[in-house]
Amino acid sequence: MISNNEIISASTALQKGECVAFPTETVYGLGADATNDNAVAQIYAIKNRPDFNPLIVHVANIDDAKKYAAFNAAAEKLAKYFWPGELTLVLPRNENCILSLLVSAGLPTVAIRVPNHPLAQALLKESGVPIAAPSANISGRVSPTTAAHVHEELGGKIAHILDGGACDVGLESTVVDVTGDVPVILRPGGITKEQIAQYCALGAYAPTAIASPGMLESHYAPNAALRLDATTVDQSEALLAFGKVTMPTTHIHVRNLSERGDLKEAAANLFRMLRELDKTGAKCIAVMTIPEEGLGVAINDRLKRAAAPRQP
Ligand code: TXA
Ligand code: MG
Helix, strand or coil: CCCHHHHHHHHHHHHCCCCEEECCCCCCEEEEECCCHHHHHHHHHHHCCCCCCCCEEECCCHHHHHCCECCCHHHHHHHHHHCCCCEEEEEEECCCCCCCHHHHCCCCEEEEECCCCHHHHHHHHHHCCCEECCECCCCCECCCCCHHHHHHHHECCECEECCCCCCCCCCCCEEEECCCCCCEEEECCCCCHHHHHCCCCCECCCCCCCCCHHHCCCCCECCCEEECCCCCCCCCEEEEECCCCCCCCCCCCEEECCCCCCHHHHHHHHHHHHHHHHHCCCCEEEECCCCCCCCHHHHHHHHHHHHCCCCC
């Protein structure tokens, strides 16, 4: 359990412009005071992140969000039903918005989320600052879902890593652009399009000049190559399974995302199992087919990017 003292010292660090890694219900974030340019620049530096990728700002509640950005009717509705939770809204910045322009990477919009994790909420309340936080990994690599993963990725580079155990959801938030008349999903995530469509009509995603890191071709990648839709597995490969496994798997490393074929369980296990199989030293991870429905859409999105040709 995290002590109140740890929350207080992490909050003090944030207020001083330092970076703090903290758990959310989706993945661990690398946080900094979103109103402090230097602090936000630190995030980009620590992650090695291309600077055209904007960041998500975490706030305690919708009233805090409204200090920085404008909500139309659809945004209000989605915030009402899904906050706190794994939904990020891309909103127009208010004219007097005090958030660093760096979090928007030059765009007139800002991505905001109210996390539903007691430690994230405690940190927001204690520090009193909005927290810019991408996933706490080196840019392009697998997102961390435990504090140990954060140590593997960024240990030595940051002074504070709050340990809140394993993340419940295990996949990043769903990013929805609500700046226009019709909301558009920019990145599939923990909340499915079916869930969102219960509350408002959704427009189709049209790729624009807006770079979303979730939209970069290669992302979420382990060291090993990935081979998707595997129905067989080679001796030199490791296997990331889903559901019942009928192919022979003696002598190879296997992780099963969900033996009972449950997509929620699979999402929660995805990044951890990719890391575990990567550590076996296998050159390639064969991945069984995941159904393209519900949370499977976000899981397949991450897998496709992890399998994409790597950037130099
Ligand atoms: O679950 C999550 O969302 C985690 C936890 C820590 O909250 N955070 C996360 O942040 O995944 P990050 O930086 O890895 O992903 C931010 C996503 C990217 O796809 C980015 O392009 C998009 O949000 N984004 C941020 N600001 C945007 C903006 N103004 N316009 C369009 N997309 C934006
Ligand atoms: Mg990320």
